[in-house]
Amino acid sequence: MSATPVRTFAQIRHALLQRQEVALIDVREEAPFAEGHPLFAANIPLSRLEVEVYPRVPRRDTAITLYDNGEGLAQRAAHRLRELGYSDVALLQGGLAGWRDAGGELFIDVNVPSKAFGELVEQERHTPSLAAEELKALLDQRADLVVLDARRFDEYQTMSIPTGISVPGAELVLRARELAPDPATRIVVNCAGRTRSIIGTQSLVNAGLPNPISALRNGTIGWLLAGQTLDHGQARQFGATRDTTRQQAAEDARRVADKAGVQRASLADWQQWHADRSRTSYLFDVRSAEEYAAGHLPHARSTPGGQLVQETDHYASVRGARIVLADDDGVRANMSASWLAQLGWEVHVLDGLRPADFSATGAWQPAIAAVAPFETISPDTLADWLAEGDTQLLDFTTSANHVKAHIPGAWWVLRADLANALAKVPRAERYVLTCGSSLLARFAVAQVQALTGKAVFVLHGGSASWLAAGRPTEAGDDRVASPRIDRYRRPYEGTDAPREAMQAYLDWEFGLVEQLGRDGTHGFVVM
CATH class of the missing domain: 3.40.250.10 (Rhodanese-like domain)
Incomplete structure (x- = not known):
């Protein structure tokens, strides 16, 4: 080599x-x-x-x-x-x-990058905010206000501010006027910590909404640290948007995007860039997952609800690439693009799209690498083999998913740690690999064969097929053969985060602007 x-x-x-x-x-x-x-x-x-x-x-x-x-x-x-x-x-x-x-x-x-940028935005724009105690007093007084939660819907369902409504970040400018039609109604935007509260609030301010607008200072973390109680399992979401509201929002969003230096492109421009192998170009659809599935541009990746701005490094992993955004209303793409431009990206919004252009349907299907042929077995066969013995089942799903529920007897293993993990798994004459869908598991077949010298099979359809067949599962970490390092536990995640961890997270966020200065490569420009 x-x-x-x-x-x-x-x-x-x-x-x-x-x-x-x-x-x-x-x-x-x-x-x-x-x-x-x-x-x-x-x-x-x-x-x-x-x-x-x-x-x-x-x-x-x-x-x-x-x-x-x-x-x-x-x-x-x-x-x-x-x-x-x-x-x-x-x-x-x-x-x-x-x-x-x-x-x-x-x-x-x-x-x-997004979290540090959010702190920079607040510092330079003095984004208005309310302390948890102030919001609690207003809620107790039944004041004229709405609380808009800018996180993903699943995060909102886990824990939310009382009376809060789920309006993921990219939807705020499109939906806020319907939820607070009276200009006197106070709008409070929250997330779990700080970033999406700041960006969401500043989006509404930039778009020129006449309402008094504030971020909930430090989000649900600040709410908990103030001794308040969160709701769980709520399902309040935004509703339909009238044409007149949509038109006003589109005008506001385009004005904001133009001020931020967002560029304009046609579908033909994108098609030319997509074919150009000298430059990296990404095409993202920033509408909801449901809208995307009903019809989207070919080659577009679904990045709904403002997550593209929050997790740009996860979606566009080539810094300096070109980003192209699409929607069908002129609001969500322009508002998202306004932030990406300030984050230092070259970003274009597609103009002039027609309904017929959204010709692809279904969920986003990522391109994945080819894999050598492998043999699959059914859930019934797996059940028989496990009952007979001398079969080991290796589970390549996330450790959190495995601990929550897995096929009885399965060992959780981390693929990059496979050699060490197999030393902890009792040897067998054959091995079966699974994960949620077996999409990832299939890439471990050759490695397991090389390490064990035994026959290796893949569970057809993964653990999901086992569940679909009505077969039992078990929970727990008794058979975790690799260190559980596959996911970082966010201090604001779940409902049991220690107070010390939450406060330390906020203290870290407060110091990000100073770190940006020491690093000197960010290229952020707050308009």
């Missing part, structure tokens, strides 16, 4: 400052990634490389730089990427430690 070339901290920094395309990929799992990484690093774990890399780094000759923290994962990932057709793959000189030793700033947590 030929030696993999290296790129230095200085080369990456120069490319960022020149706004060249940079694909700096951290191939560790999400939890160690969240412990420290460069500002514009994208996390694509080695364990999930084949199912994530093509849509996130679509151009095969992109200059990709990989790193780990001395675990040896980056070299393995470089070899695999070359097999997948990527031609310009290098290692970061010295890995994560080399970045730090060269003077590079390290950031903790995930989706840091």
Whole structure:
């Protein structure tokens, strides 16, 4: 195997400052990634490389730089990427430690560019906010106000501010006038912490809504730290929007986007860019998942509800690429684009789209790598084999999903840790692999065969097919053979976060602007 070339901290920094395309990929799992990484690093774990890399780094000759923290994962990932057709793959000189030793700033947590940008927006625009105690007093007084939750609907359902309505961020400018038609009605925007509250509130301010508008300071974290009680399992959502409201919102959103420097493009422009292999271009549909499924532009990826602005590094993992946005109302794409432009992206909104252009239907189907042929078995066969014995079932789903429910007897294993994990699993004459759908599991077949020397099969349809057949499951972590580092537990996540962790998270967010200054590569411009 030929030696993999290296790129230095200085080369990456120069490319960022020149706004060249940079694909700096951290191939560790999400939890160690969240412990420290460069500002514009994208996390694509080695364990999930084949199912994530093509849509996130679509151009095969992109200059990709990989790193780990001395675990040896980056070299393995470089070899695999070359097999997948990527031609310009290098290692970061010295890995994560080399970045730090060269003077590079390290950031903790995930989706840091958007979170740091949110703090910068609040600092420069003085985004209005209310403390939890102030909002509680207004609610107790039955004041004329609406609380709009800017997170994803599933996050809102987990925990929400009393009376709150789910209006994911990209929907706010489109929906707020219907939810607060009286200009005297106060609008309070919340998320779990700070970023989406700030961006959502500032979106409404930028769009010129006449209402008094405030962010809930520190979101649901601030609410809990103030000793208040959250609701759980709520389902309040925005309703239909009248044509007159939609037209007003479209005019407001376009004005905001134009001020932010958003560029305009036609469908023909996108088609030309899509065919151009000299530049990376992404096409994102920022409407709801349901609208996307009913009809979308070919090759568009669904990024609903403002998550594109919150998680840009996850969707567009090549910094310096071109981003193209589409909707059918002129509101959500323009508002999302206004923020992406301020985040330093070249961003275009497609104008002049017709209903017939939204010709593709169904959920987004990512491009994934090809895999060698493998043999599948049915849930019935698996049940028989497990009853007979001498079969081990390996589960490659997320550790959280596995602990919540899995096929009885299954061992949870992390694919990048497979050799170590198999040492903890009793040996068997045959192995069956599964995950939620078996999409990821199939990529582990050759590796398990090589490590065990035994016959390896894939459960057809994954664990979902086992559930569909009405077969039992079990819960717990008795058979977890790898460290549970595949996902970073956010301090604002769930309903049982310690107060100390929540406060530490807020303190970290407050310090992000200072970190941006030390890093010096962000290119953010707040309008």
